[in-house]
Amino acid sequence: MARIRKPIPGVDPKLLIKDAGKLLPDPTRRLFLRGGASLGALTFLTGCDIVDGLSAEKALRKISEFNDGAQALLFSAAKLAPTYPQSAITRPFPFNAYYGPDDAPEVDGKDYALEVGGLVDNKKKWTLDELYALPEVSQITRHICVEGWSAIGSWQGARLSDFLQRVGADTRAKYVWFQCAEGYSNTIDMPTALHPQTQMTFKFDNQILPRAYGYPMKIRMPTKLGFKNPKYVVAMHVTNTDLGGYWENQGYNWFSGL
């Protein structure tokens, strides 16, 4: 077995940046079944020849959609993510994206105006000062990455459900879609948007959100995997159409609830 670096808990930011690369598909392995030996083993075991990687991929994606439904059923608005004391915060908190921290988007706070659209009464844009004036909530919760590692962080901002109410959103709609400065996007289910711990985050550990963590705004959802928590959010739409998302479109599970 190949030897590699030590596991996460100590958290070396340099290593974590490298880590993010593993989220990316290896172009030579885009088809899930091109697994060499393991494909052979599977063919042998099932007694049928799964040469058609594409149809297997399709079947697996169907099951993933079934899993979205199962997770939505399991989701309870009353179940809160466990919270932790200040001393439990992971320092330094890992940076994780599909680009290095130097390539992270740089959003100019002075020009920033959050776009609010879709099924809402009030489509006015929100400046940072207006957003900062919203009632503040705080949480120290565990961020869990789809890769398996986790880290505890401290986030402050406005409760998303309060904000949706304030802008007159139709909360019977199915989804909320987020657009990010670098082109990343993400659609979430309305029950998660309305969860009491889902937060429009402006601060990390009581400091204005640093660029690496998503300045000026990220959406913090402790009930979802890390990649479902968009950073550098510039627009938010309430919608009945699933507009997908960056990772979801490539095969990661859509609901990705915890």
Next chain:
Amino acid sequence: MTAMADIEVAAPDKIVIHPVWVRITHWVNALAMIVMILSGWQIYNASPLFNFIFPPSITLGGWLAGALLWHFAAMWLLAVNGLVYLAFGLATGRFARKFFPIRPREVLADTRAALAGKLSHDDLSVYNAVQKLLYVGVIVAGILIVLSGLAIWKPIQLQELTTVMGGYDAARYVHFVAMAVIVGFLVVHVALALIVPKSLRAMLRGR
């Protein structure tokens, strides 16, 4: 309840060693386990707990998202099939009859006999003490791997379970150790099945 036992006594020359439900659930489980293990190794590699990764060429899924798709598809097969096996095993009395009692002294004696190549396999319908221990052990590991898997898949919705497992990070180790136990079992188990081919025939044809 004792229907299976009756058949075994009533027709000694046509003894059914493994009723059809055992054979079906056994082979479905073997397939589901192998898919779970190979895709699980790929998932492990994305954030290793120890100072090694599994050679990517022997994993399933190609990359993290692919492995997760396999893992979260095969988990249904594993869990539903496992529940069917446990329900039948308890309801028919097979577990009580075949796996118990397990006496430490017999385990020691049978281990010694097995290593000396002197263990009798004349009567496949009776498990020796080593078999009993291995089978009960792997069933416990199977239950544990499903529970720890649920604990890391749903650490908020099923947070009570995650707490029982010692928290999210500890549950990852529990999940890994249960995998290692099952893989260890599998190596010994398959080797023994090949050494005693008629046991393999019985698991395929029933007798």
